[in-house]
Amino acid sequence: MKPLSGFRSYCLYLTISVRSAIQTKEGTGVMPSSLSVQMTTQISNVKSPRQSSSFLFTSTMDVCASSSPTLREFGCEQNLLSRPDGSSSFVQGDTSVLAGVYGPAEVKVSKEIYDRATLEVVMQPKVGLPGVRERAREQCVRETCEASLLSTLHPRSSLTLVLQVVHDDGSLLSCFLNSACMALMDAGLPMSCLFAGVTCAIDTDGQVITDPNAAQEKESRALMTFAIDSTERRVMMSSTRGSFTVHELQQCIAVSQKASDKIFQFYRDSVRRRYSKTL
């Protein structure tokens, strides 16, 4: 059972941790192929002197059945920054990313597009200035966001998405995609679908590992990131590095589509929790 160490809560609000009970304390020999998840919820309500509107929601799915992909524990928080119109923080294992969205705002005449909004993605690494690698990732995120946003509803305006790396422990691009999606939802921008980012790595034995950490990424022979949309589970964006066969690519896409189900369910639960106070 993966320990919960390494996960820090940014704010003191309702936290719910969901643990699966497939692995008992002594360890089991054969994993059952059917999923039976026993949810144990711990609610700790901590009072804070200032009410703020951020809601923290975490989820652990530590399933080791061979048919289901394993994702590290992930958590997110919305509306935590006061200046941007929408903001979110997404944590996958130890990888943590902060996203802020501004828009629809004024745009410079040189950058305006007459019939749609101009989306600009800015990525800040943890140290140093943004370089070519960040520019490549910005383009991946921008293509995905433009495909899912209804930008024709805000012509001649600008949407700015700022992504900041807080800690990088593998699967960074998929963490960017997930936090971007939550931040765009938080800002209230009209979207035609949601998207989720999933990273797969193929190690030297040919095994497919989902959501690899930095050590696994380094030893892998191929690394692929897919952005999956929520309506039909199709691939919106793919970014790959390394060598792999066509069959392996298809296998990774199938695994990513299955993993994206969990991420979309997590989006739904966290948004539901966010609106639970006003219901």
Add this chain to the structure above:
Amino acid sequence: MLIIVSTWFVYLFVILSYFYVIIHVVYKVGDVLLPGDVFSFQMPESITDSKPEKVVCGPGLRRNGDEVLVCKSGILRHKQPNLYWIDSQQRRYVPGKGESVIGIITAKSGDIFKVDVGGSEQASLSYLAFEGATKRNRPNVQVGDLVYSQFIIANKDMEPELVCIDSCGRANGMGVFGAGGLLFKVSLGLVRRLLAPQSEIAKDLEKMFPFEIVVGMNGRVWVKSKTIQQTLIVANLLESCENMTAQQRQTLFRRVADGSI
């Protein structure tokens, strides 16, 4: 004495179209929906016993061919007989026709003022759109003034336009204001709750102490009270009661009222 200078609560409904489909609502009213969820779709021709209904879709719902899709995350609301919309929390204002907003004059150019309303573009306000204004009798408006005005043109394709008179030519509470007082920004959801006809927040605030308040649908609120301290108290209370349940808000107001100077 509490003076609320605001118009009726107007929710801008974009009536997309009246279309005759047999509504099969997949989600219940009060559910939290996410972008991409299908709200309703056309049933096959075999079901003929249910009568076709007209549906009016408000903010957050869009028609996509035969389907109505959700495009913002929020709570599904319903008003009789056939009105559906998504209640979402947002901070950035998008101009809508007929909404009354607080604007800040940023420039005078030619015959119009440029007004900052917090949207993606600055709105224009003509000199003649004030009560009693003529070409010779210009209104006394300076750069930096606050104006309470209404949109007459506000769509995504054109520059938004404001006026400070109603259709009969009277000011009706609109125009320049704001000598003294404090202007601050809250979220759009809180503003809608304040302007609702039976607003509980407004009723709780009335019991505190007398003050003057102007609420704009673009999230800007202007407050003025007898002393600066009371003004700041009201401003802080409004900013903090965004995410409180009704009970928490009432306890907070009571605590402040008991301990206030």
